[in-house]
Amino acid sequence: MKSLAELSAIRDKMKNQVASRANDLDGTKIIVGMATCGIAAGARPVLNAFVEAVAGSGIENVTVAQTGCIGICQYEPVVEVVEPGKDKVTYVKMTAEKAQRVFDEHIKGGKPVTEFTIGSAQK
């Protein structure tokens, strides 16, 4: 290594990996239901889609976590997006493609994708 630029390149590459170990989860949380029902309905590709989208975007302060069964198994895969100071948004019957849209429009754009939410599914 002969320059600071090389050092910074390694730092940027590693930052997300190490930052996910921070104890203060103040930022946005994307929580994927990963109980038996969720996994059976296809939650794993959804989870991976979110993880890749977050890592690829370089956005900090967003964590992707998993949780157990929320109790609405008929709507799995279920994803919750929790932003500080805002109401929780619950997405249902998710797929990897839908995950990408949620990431682009909601996480990055700040506008929830209403058509995927539990509210519109129950109508």
Add this chain to the structure above:
Amino acid sequence: MVRSTVLICGGTGCSSSGSAKIKDKMVEEIKAAGLENEVKVVVTGCFGLCALGPIMIVYPEGTFYSRVTVEDVPEIVSEHLLKGRIVKHLAYDETVKDNEILSLNDTAFYKKQKRIALRNCGVINPENIDEYIGTDGYQALGKVLTEMQPQEVIDVIKASGLRGRGGAGFPTGMKWQFAANQPAGKKFVCCNADEGDPGAFMDRSILEGDPHALIEAMAIAGYAIGSDQGYVYVRAEYPIAVQRLQIALNQAREYGLLGKDIFGTGFNFDIELRLGAGAFVCGEETALMTSIEGKRGEPRPRPPFPAVKGLYGRPSILNNVETYANVAQIILKGADWFKSMGTEKSSGTKVFALGGKIKNTGLVEVPMGTTLRDIIYEIGGGIPDGKKFKAAQTGGPSGGCIPEKHLDTPIDFENLAAIGSIMGSGGLIVMDEDNCMVDIAKFFLEFTVDESCGKCTPCRVGTVRMLEILDKITSGNGTLEDIDKLEELCNYVKSASLCGLGQTAPNPVLSTLQYFRDEYVAHVVDKKCPAGVCKNLMRYVIIEDKCKGCTACARKCPVGAITGTVKQPHVIDAEKCVKCGVCIETCKFGAIVKQ
């Protein structure tokens, strides 16, 4: 793509309780579950809560699993990692509240801590330089080499108020300034990693958990004083620390962060390891440098100070591991940031190794000025089994005992000295009502008698005489004059010894004499040990009213010291009794007591 990280503590404490096997099992189970591309297992340095080891933390949730066993691993993998259900019954009790899992930072142990020196311990993999770089590692070195003059570096360290964490609290920036002021030529940057105080292990944890922080800081120091060679003097008794440090040195060289022409700036710096053979005196700076030179580790008079004439007769600086661990952070975040923590004369934080009669044994880092009460009761969880606090011992064999009335003293270098102890390297041993203070003083003095290098008479002979008096007192043959003589001798040894070892050796005796003189008096006047520790002063007695005359104790006594007729109170013959305690265990009526 990694979505979850499992951190397993690979510090000495957790390693000895089997964390390596847990890691192997974890890797195996994750593979069996097909999660090897999604879950990363990282072995880290010490988390600090050693009492609860082996420790495992799963991120991003931050779930804290304590006392993990190999048998627990399949459940954690199938429930938590596969299905996202936190295994509540394995999580640390304090993090499970009303069915919710709290963040580790919300537990009493971590809430009041402020981690700077320990910032990466338990967070990154110490054997992977990329992870250190990922937490802004080596940015400070880059900054000083490309943007700052050596004098500017020294000015920042001076302005930060950083003082030596090894015990004496000498201002680090001043030390660097002295060495920098010497004419150019060969100079040395040394690190004291010869952590020898009984019960202290903060330096070990930094070496094991964040070795690159030390390497980076030493290179910065090298640039500041104009040196191209560093030495780390580390105890051979720290095999994991030595191994990780060696790995870290190799990685830093491979990346060109050590060696020639670092960052293309023309600055050269490299570090060598020197293993200490376990002599306590080698923690003293002149003895340490003599030992690096390959000679017998003995101190020499100062001046000349090492900054003028140190290793190989050249200007040298010596700082402690924890001191170095603060340096890169100060460069990156500024002197004002560091000064904003702690007290006026002692800025920043201090790491303490909590031990003795305390619930949460482990490592804590708190801002200077935190009270002992907060450290012991809030962070440390208080004294186990509802026992009463008696004293806190800081500074190891060079320090003193602090009684309850000083528990609310804000801890910094000046305040601790004012109440007869020293900061020392940060060992903090808590004692309760079952500890005899005369016995404690004797324990530490036995240590210094063993470790005295023998070069100067006050330390070599004086400490032995002091120990003889303490022996006399604890065996019940002491007189009041002995206590006075002991005190006088302490003051002679303190003022006449050559180096810090002898000068501070009387501290445990002096501070216990100051605060617990009544216990010494009880030993010599009443011939009693109030805490029931000193065997020669202890008597086993049968309480007449409680004894039913069942003869159980008399039948168990190995020396036949208990006599009496059936259904009549028995008696113990103190002459024959060997104080083995079998009778107390045997008695069903609680009729036998130690006095």
